[in-house]
Amino acid sequence: MKNLLLGLHSDGELRLGMACPFIEPELAWRQPGAHVRNVSDMTVLRWSKSVSVPLDVASSGHEAMHCVALNLKCTTVDFDCSSKPLVRGRLAAGIAHVSSPCSSARARFSESCDVLHLYIPQGVLLECYEDLFGRPHGGEIVIESDQLLRDPTIDQLGRAMSVSQTSDLTLGRVFTDSVSLAIASLLVSQRYAPPRRRPRKAGQLPxxxxxxxxxxxxxxxxxxxxxxxxxxxxxxxxxxxxxxxxxxxxxxxxxxxxxxxxxxxxxxxxxxxxxxxxxxxxxxxxxxxxxxxxxxxxxxxxxxxxxxxxxxxxxxxxxxx
Structure with missing residues (x-):
């Protein structure tokens, strides 16, 4: 997936600095609110705070979008999602977490933090499913993790967005859409892929x-x-x-x-x-x-x-x- 959408160097590293837009700072933790210009599009926001005293934050979750949290730097935090304690103490960079719509969450940050929040609407998940498996999905797609994710591909994709965000602003929408779509597709694939599945040929563009x-x-x-x-x-x-x-x-x-x-x-x-x-x-x-x-x-x-x-x-x- 990342090879198709982003491209890698011959040594396997992601090609960074390729046109990513200014990623807006998130005004309220896990609350995209006015940042969402079109509910059918994905939204990427950055929650970055310098913390000198413990910072308490809470969210009831977006009513229609999944939230993918990508931790960009090590921090110390107590994090609960859907009333389940997931982190107590150190949280390493590269760790991700997915929550479904209307999932409540709360956190207490004891150190400075830097997190990308990717908000994915239902339509994008359904689109990914149909492209991956060649058939529509019956009903809504719900992806929620009761544990933290350590996925090197998601980590690389998240870093690609964060590192590249200050260059080639006019091309940022295409680049960020591509990265976000790769993450969404990977999550859908991991959630629904059967144990053995023949890869689907891409075909040709007429x-x-x-x-x-x-x-x-x-x-x-x-x-x-x-x-x-x-x-x-x-x-x-x-x-x-x-x-x-x-x-x-x-x-x-x-x-x-x-x-x-x-x-x-x-x-x-x-x-x-x-x-x-x-x-x-x-x-x-x-x-x-x-x-x-x-x-x-x-x-x-x-x-x-x-x-x-x-x-x-x-x-x-x-x-x-």
């Missing part, structure tokens, strides 16, 4: 579906684009689309999106009188500074230097002719 994705990206290049948006334009679920797209194009969705934004920027730099800020905004970058950083990393020159070199080359060509 040319007409790929064309629709390309047209959608080009038409919305200046807007925030998520993995769900690209998958919907192809008429596929997010997980199925992510695997098929990479197989067909050789690129992960967020890599393709970045390439198209850079290509559009190059076209505007040489074919329009737009200033650099206008080019940046037109191509979906959050600021001129961010645009300059990304452009230089991929092209080797700043946008201004690249534009001037193309202008001088064109001028010399006209003089020579």
């Amino acid at each position: 040319k007409w579906r790929m064309t629709r994705v390309m047209e959608y990206v080009d038409a919305h290049i200046g807007e925030p684009i998520g993995l769900a948006d690209m998958a919907e334009s192809a008429g596929l679920t997010r997980m199925h689309f992510a695997a098929l797209f990479r197989e067909a194009s050789g690129l992960r969705p967020h890599e393709y999106l970045l390439r198209r934004r850079i290509e559009r920027a190059q076209s505007l730099l040489i074919g329009s009188q737009f200033n650099l800020l206008d080019v940046a905004i037109s191509c979906g970058f959050s600021s001129q500074a961010h645009f300059t950083t990304v452009f230089k990393r991929y092209v080797g020159e700043t946008p201004h230097a690249w534009r001037m070199s193309r202008f001088e080359a064109g001028l010399q060509s006209r003089i020579g002719s």
Whole structure:
């Protein structure tokens, strides 16, 4: 799963720093509240606190979403979920826990803490199930752990989001969607996979579906684009689309999106009188500074230097002719 959605280096390590958005700080522990803009989408928040005196927190749980807690640093905590004591004392980094909707929880943090909370709606879990097993699930999916999880894949995926959150902000939605979807799919697979199951072939992405994705990206290049948006334009679920797209194009969705934004920027730099800020905004970058950083990393020159070199080359060509 992580190979399809994120990609690994040849040495097996996750490729970090690939375009993750600003992960919003969670205002109230395990209470996404106003952070949830669309109840059908996954939401990732970060609960990070410096603690000098014991901090008591409690939550009744979101009414419709599972909560996956990914502990990013060692801390000391007393943690109960659904009235069951799960932690008394030290909690290591890399430990995860899943709770179902409306699961009450409370904690007392005695040391500073840093936790990612991934909120997964029912629709995403059902989508993952159908993609994994080739059939709809009858009824709701409920995943709740009465113990802590130590899963190296979930740990790596969580660290990928936390480490990468300050780079390539415009591509953050696609990257975070991909990571979150990989975690959701892994949890569904662990919950429902039979002891022996033949892997399902990914198949191929028909040319007409790929064309629709390309047209959608080009038409919305200046807007925030998520993995769900690209998958919907192809008429596929997010997980199925992510695997098929990479197989067909050789690129992960967020890599393709970045390439198209850079290509559009190059076209505007040489074919329009737009200033650099206008080019940046037109191509979906959050600021001129961010645009300059990304452009230089991929092209080797700043946008201004690249534009001037193309202008001088064109001028010399006209003089020579």
